Amino acid sequence: MKPAPAVFDAAAARAEFPALSRKVGGKAMVYLDNACTALKSARMSRTLAEAHELWGSCGGKRSTHLLAQEVEERFQAARSAVAAFLNAERPDDVVFTSGTTEGVNLVARGFAFQGPRREVVVGAWEHNSALLPFVEAERRGECVLRVCPVRAGRLDLDALEGLIGDKTALVALARSSNVLGGALPAAQVSKMCRRRGARLLLDDAQFLSSHREDVRASGADFVVFSAHKLGGPFGLGVLWGEERALNALRPAKVGGGTVKDVVLDGGRPTPVWLDAPMRHEAGVPNIPGALAFAEALALLDSWDPAAVRAHVAGLVRRTVTGIARVAEAALVGDPAALEEGSLAALRSAHPSFSVKDFNLYLNHELPGRFVAARAGEHCAHLLHASLGLKETLRVSFFAYNTAEETDLFCAALEGYAKEACR
Numbered sequence: 001m002k003p004a005p006a007v008f009d010a011a012a013a014r015a016e017f018p019a020l021s022r023k024v025g026g027k028a029m030v031y032l033d034n035a036c037t038a039l040k041s042a043r044m045s046r047t048l049a050e051a052h053e054l055w056g057s058c059g060g061k062r063s064t065h066l067l068a069q070e071v072e073e074r075f076q077a078a079r080s081a082v083a084a085f086l087n088a089e090r091p092d093d094v095v096f097t098s099g100t101t102e103g104v105n106l107v108a109r110g111f112a113f114q115g116p117r118r119e120v121v122v123g124a125w126e127h128n129s130a131l132l133p134f135v136e137a138e139r140r141g142e143c144v145l146r147v148c149p150v151r152a153g154r155l156d157l158d159a160l161e162g163l164i165g166d167k168t169a170l171v172a173l174a175r176s177s178n179v180l181g182g183a184l185p186a187a188q189v190s191k192m193c194r195r196r197g198a199r200l201l202l203d204d205a206q207f208l209s210s211h212r213e214d215v216r217a218s219g220a221d222f223v224v225f226s227a228h229k230l231g232g233p234f235g236l237g238v239l240w241g242e243e244r245a246l247n248a249l250r251p252a253k254v255g256g257g258t259v260k261d262v263v264l265d266g267g268r269p270t271p272v273w274l275d276a277p278m279r280h281e282a283g284v285p286n287i288p289g290a291l292a293f294a295e296a297l298a299l300l301d302s303w304d305p306a307a308v309r310a311h312v313a314g315l316v317r318r319t320v321t322g323i324a325r326v327a328e329a330a331l332v333g334d335p336a337a338l339e340e341g342s343l344a345a346l347r348s349a350h351p352s353f354s355v356k357d358f359n360l361y362l363n364h365e366l367p368g369r370f371v372a373a374r375a376g377e378h379c380a381h382l383l384h385a386s387l388g389l390k391e392t393l394r395v396s397f398f399a400y401n402t403a404e405e406t407d408l409f410c411a412a413l414e415g416y417a418k419e420a421c422r
Contacts, residue, residue, distance in 0.1 A: 035396035103224030110249030153334030181341025190219025322410025
């Protein structure tokens, strides 16, 4: 029998994030919009400022003076920190990007579709950042897109196995949905792909906030995620890939720092590309962002992962129970699947219950406080269309959230339903 995980100290975590103690519009904040972005710790913010103030230079692969060498050393240490966070074998398997969106685009634009292997399988629950790059690739005539349906709040794995065939080049799936939660069984999906000779791309943007990814165990060829969803800075992300897979991608964003040489071949300038990661990191990298992200990861590493996962699962479970008490609203998805993730979403179940109005209620009608949630389609238009929904309201959690905050949200839901639907 496994011992129960240690109880997570949310109060200590909250002390790291100054925004949680400020007022907005004169009201104290309950921040439940973490699936969009997590708040930023003081230590991460200090590192970001120091990086600009003290190390505002190109790295040593461009300039070679002493400051550039120091900057390069710190930048590569940040790359190593990300690799360690993912249990990756090599730091050079980490490509720094501007976020999940760019990471998927690098794969979609650089993937070498060959012969009859031109199919890409995606899920009906994908975020637009992971879906649209392949929609555009299909429009360019480079691939054929196939969509795996969602059934009972989860990706339909039986349907997925039927979709992956001899023509499948790539399977690109969210590890966790930004509406339905869940946790895709990556190793199982990887075996499906391997049997058919297909590559696997995992979108971990919504997964890593309360899970840890082990890229050696997952069996994925590529993993993408964004720093800002983990308490890191905006404008930075990661594309992880096995060395062979990364070097097989055509450089999709080209420029300075990506080539060994440019030679004249028959009078034409011809690039000689570097190996990954540099072949995919065109231009001066976001060095301050990388250094700050390493500090954000150090904070995550200081927390017991099992305790964080149990804490966030408990918040989701508490919220699901609260939504179930309100007949005028309905949970979106399967409670068990949601509990595997870090969020819960609801829809209207009464003609007078308006998701938009409830969002306004959360902002303006609670005495002395407001709840930061998100209403709309959450950049998951395909999923909402497949569920027959125009909009949902989503609350999403990070380690610093508390049971008291979930209870306040649930009480607000009951209060709004009584006022709006009486």
